[in-house]
Amino acid sequence: MQRHRIDPRPDWQRIVEEQGLVYPLTRYPDDSLRPYWDESAYYSFSLAEVEAMEDTVEELHELCLEAAEHIVANNRLRELGITDPGLAALVRRSWWERDRQPSLYGRFDLRYDGTGPAKLLEYNADTPTSLLEAAGPQWFWMEDRFPGADQWNSIHERLVEAWRRQAHLLAPGPVHFAHSRDDVLGEDQLTTAYLLETAQQAGLATVPIAIEDVGWDSLSRRFVDEQLRFMRTVFKLYPWEWLASDAFGGHVVDTADLGGGAGGTCWIEPPWKMLLSNKALLAILWELNPGHPNLLPARLDGPGDMTRHVAKPLLGREGAGVLITDGTGAAPRPDEGERYCWQEFAPLPDFDGNRTVLGAWVVDGQAAGLGIRESAGLVTDEYARFVPHVILDRTDSAG
Template sequence: MERHRITPRPDWQRIVEEQGLIYPLTRQPDGSLTPYWDESAYYSFTLPEVEALEESVEELHAMCLRAAEYIVEQDRFADLGITDPRLRDLIAESWRRRAELPSLYGRFDLRYDGTGPARLLEYNADTPTSLVEAASPQWFWMEDRFPGADQWNSLHERLVDAWRRQAELLPPGPVHFAHSETDELGEDLMTVAYLRETAQQAGLVTKALSVERIGWDRLSGRFVDEQLAFIRSCFKLYPWEWLATDAFGPQVLETLDNGGGSGSTCWIEPAWKMLLSNKALLAVLWELFPGHPNLLPAYLDGPRELASTTGYVSKPLLGREGAGVTVHEPGAEPSPGHRREGPPRDDEPCVYQELAALPEFDGNRTVLGAWVVEDEAAGLGIRESAGLVTDEYARFLPHVIR
């Protein structure tokens, strides 16, 4: 694994915007704009490195499924902060019927520097973003700059194939694709638009709408779109912890189609993905697979020995984009990892994970985002940041296989 500097293509911003990356710049706290898509450098990997990463990612995914099964079997929902009996039962039913429910993709965030095993930082299996740039612009960048080279990137083909295979699991009617209007950058909009495109290429009929424009028909007891058509299936880039608890949360739970035909709306991702996108999963994994080379020690009841040895990172169970993450180095004052939000509240449940500082390449902190489609490793996206925690000011860099 190496980092290389390179001159960006002329008119690179227009190029990537036309390829779907309409958010190529990031506004910094001082108001300045800096590249989010950063092609002033790229990473290269050897084929054996990529093959080892693929193997690790698929093993981690299998371990996460085992952890989800354990949470359901042992009724460990309270460890995830899930205390509503109705929601707990629906998640458990969703897990037991998972073979009947469409489920698409997820992203592992990994610490890796090319010299040892990849270590799991977290798993977003419900609403992962940075998909568009990983699947499309970085592939076309490679074709422009390194014709004939290769890349760890089969995302597009695997997504189309996944929709095609899972079409029979969907109820009749179009698949709705929903994002939130609160998305100011356009990242959620374009992620959903891209996934809708892959579904269309698989032969599915689709419709787009925003979460805020989903309606509720009191007479039929069903969710409807703006044309008052029933929403039988919906891919939503909207976290389950919001979907289940917002103003229409009760209706979501009452009409949830868990594969048994008793409900009216099949949501993608399914409810059981709440077991994998909760950072309590990290502690359950360490409990089940202590000492595994791809895991970091993690606990729910406190940092234990980490406080006096390696240091640790406290992470809110449902935090996103580094929000609320606090870094505790041995013998030093804790430092908030997020520029806009401080440490988590005293009453906010956290997971305490061993501090494994991100590797530095040319002064940049690097994290790998390894994608899974269905149960198979499917591609790689790389983000760089200046600090210890990868937040919304990180940059995305392309890669090639040497």
């Protein structure tokens, strides 16, 4: 694994916008615009590195499924903050019936610097973003810059095939694709639109909708769209914990279709993904697999004897609320009322002042590709940059 500098392609912004990445720039708090898509650099990997990471990702996915089974079998949902009896019952039933429910994708965030085993930082299994840029624009960048080279990237093909393979699990009617209008950065809207496109390529009928426009028909006791059509299957880029706690959250829980065409709404991702998208999973993984080379020590009852640790809110996103104790100063105080997972601090590798995290994609249960984000600080947040990669088993680089 190496980081290289390279001249951006002429007119790069127009190119990636035409490929669907309509927010290639990020607005910072000082109102300045800086590249989110950053092709002034790229990362190279050997084929052996990528093959090893593929194996790691698929093993981690299996470990996560085993941990989910353990959570349900041992009634540990309260440790994840799932305390509402109705929601807990839905998650358990969803897990038991998981083979009858469509489940599309997820993203493992990994620490890897090319010298040791990749370490799991977290699993974004419910509403991961940065998908389109990994699937499309970075592939086209590679074809422009490294004709004939390769990339860890079968994301698009696997997504289309996943829709085809799981089409028989979908309820009758079109698939609605929902995101929130409160998405000020545009990531959720872009990701939802891209996934809608992959479903269309698989031959499915689709309908876009804002989550705020989803209605409830009290007579039929069904969710409806703006045209009063029943919403039988919904892909939602909207976290389950928000969906279940909104004004109509009780209806979501009561009418969730977990397979068999019961007449309610089939949600993608399904409720059982709440078991994997929660940071408590990290502690349970370590408890079940202590010393595993791809895991970091983690616990739910405080940092214990870890002098360097990261406190992660169980349901935090985009690095929000993460507290780092690196052993050099006073430890930050956790917020009262917030539930955390404490994980051993493993600083992101520093490549010329760029802190790098690898986002390894899983589609339909299989490793599918890689997206890389860089940040200036220790936490990868909404101001991170996306940097493309290529597989090179040679020493030359593009100019």
